[in-house]
Amino acid sequence: MIPSSNNNVNWRTHTTLLLLALIYVFSYIDRNVIAILIEPIKQEFGASDTMMGLLSGLAFATVYSLLSLPLSHIADKGVNRRNMVAICCGLWSIATVLCGAVQSFWTALLARMGVAVGEAGGMAPSISMLSELYPKNRRSLVISIFMMGPHLGLLLAMIIGGWIAQEYGWRMVFFVFGAPGIVLAILLYFFGIEPKRSTEAPQESAQPHHSLRSQLSSIIAAPGFIWLALGCALAGTAGYGYVIWAPTYLVRTQEMSLASAGLIFGIASGVSACIGSLFSGVCCDRLVQKQYRWQILFPMLGILLSFPAGIALILWPSDLSIELLGFAISPSFIFIALFAFFNSWWPSLSYAAVSQIVGSSQRASAAALLNLFLTLFGAGLGPLLTGGLSDYFGDNGLANALLVTFSLFLLSAFFYLISSFYYRPLQDDEHLNKSASPTLSNAHKAEPNIADTNYQQGENHG
Incomplete structure (x- = not known):
């Protein structure tokens, strides 16, 4: 339960937080559970790895990217955000159930696009609601709870999804994970709170509205933004390609069952990513007070450290166990955990970095633009590129594609x-050192840190 001294915070406030957090968990499950189901779906429909990359990545990412910005704009224009999230949750949950009823690859593709339509309107309104449901001094904790959704979603999708697929077939996975979202949508609609919109920055609201083109041009011209966006796009391409195809790699090359692959990948990735995200924030917090460029260099370091762990996962002999504290541990588990720990550094810290190089009236747009790079290149091209390369290389193609x-x-x-050479926060160095601006209390709060401007982002960590 979230403590509060605000008289307006009551059990319905906490209930709304709980429902929004659960909805975010299931949104991530519904979006990414296909990663553990690639092999059985491919076999039933006779699809290639390239086609499965299209199904798991680009079909979702394209629709999501096209709709997320306009839907977020609508959410900021005064519509009832509680109702919007409830309706969108219901839509993507129904689409997820339909994924289990499809009879061909192309109908599966349409169902996946339906999931994207709903999810495009879920994240930004939720963040906007939570920023106004609680007082300022509680928002960091509240948003941190909400942002645990991706890690918990990945863990549940891999472990439970793999077991259900093995015991009852891949279609049952979509039925089981889609149905709770419909119930959550109904509960949010009847028991959730639509908070009163705050006016915390009247000086900004009085500013003239700039055109979208001029707004985006200003953001792109911000110091270091375009290079950071390109770095995120490439890291996202490699990261999403890995997340979607790694469980299939374990099934194909190490002869694991779906349940075993889901268990190993889910636990190793989910737990390590949570720890790594918190660790990177604490360290970056301290380093940034000495030199602000660590806000860029620290996520870069995480990317470089995750690289050898990913390579080792592919090249290490599967029959050669590793001794740790007297126990023989699967090398796959160790390398997946190491990769998740280090690779969890860059997403939230990158969003925090962007929030420092633009004005407060531009932060939501800057974050949305960065998210566009991540979604189109990462979630869109990553799985498709990896699947296409797997087909191209033929025998042992998936291993070579991942490399x-x-x-x-x-x-x-x-x-x-x-x-990092161009990056410079708008605040002067003295103010930055005093405020410890990009904290990973502000990094887990990477999205939330921008909550005061009704921060909107899609999601992608990962």
Whole structure:
């Protein structure tokens, strides 16, 4: 329960937080559970790896990217955000259920696009609501709770989804994970609170509204933004390609069952990513007070450290166990955990970095623009590129495809390095040191840190 001294915060406030958090968990499950189901879906429909990359990535990302910005804009224009999130949750949950009833690859593609239509209107209104449901001194904790959704979603999707698929078939996975979202949508509609919109920055609201083109041009011209966006795009391409295809790699090359692959990948990735995200924030917090460029260099370091862990996952002999504290541990588990720990550094810290190089009236647009790079290149092209390369290489194609995809991390780190030369927060150094601006209490709060301007972002960590 979230403590509060605000008389307006009551059990319905906490209930709304709980429902929004659960809805976010299931949105991430519904979006990414297909990663553990690629092999059985491919076999039933006779699809290629390229086609499965299209199904798991580009079909979702394209629709999501086209709709997320206009839907977020609508949410800021005064519509009832509680109702909007409830309706969108109901839509993507129904579409998820329909994914389990499809009879061909192309109807599955349409169902996946339906999931994207609903999810495009869920994240930004939720963040906007939470920023006004609680007083300022509680928002960091509240948004941190909400932002645990991706990690918990990945863990549940892999572990439970893999077991259900093995025991009852891949279609049952979509039925089981889609149905709770329909119930949550109904509960939010009847028991959630639509908070009163705050006016915390009247001086900004009085400013003239700029055209979208001039707004985006100003953001792109911000110091270091374009290089950071390109770095995120490449890191996202490699990262999403890995997340979607790694469980299939375990099934194909290490002869694991769906349940075993989901268990190993889910626990190793989910737990390590939570720890890594918190660790990176604490460290970056302290380093930034000495030199603000660590806001760029620290996520770059995480990318570089995750690279050898990803390579080792592919090249380490599967029959060669690793001794740790007297126990023989699967090398796959260790390398997946190491990769997740280090690779969790860059997403939230990058959003925090962007929030420092634009004015408060531009932060939501800047974050949305960065998210556009991540969604189109990462969630869209990552799985498709990896699947296409797998088909191209033929025998042992998926392993070689992942190795090529991992190489994008090196180019991504190079773009981060270039960005660090240009990067400079709007605040002067003295103010930055006093305020410890990009904290990972503000990094887990990477999205939330911008909550005071009704921060809107899609999601992608990962």
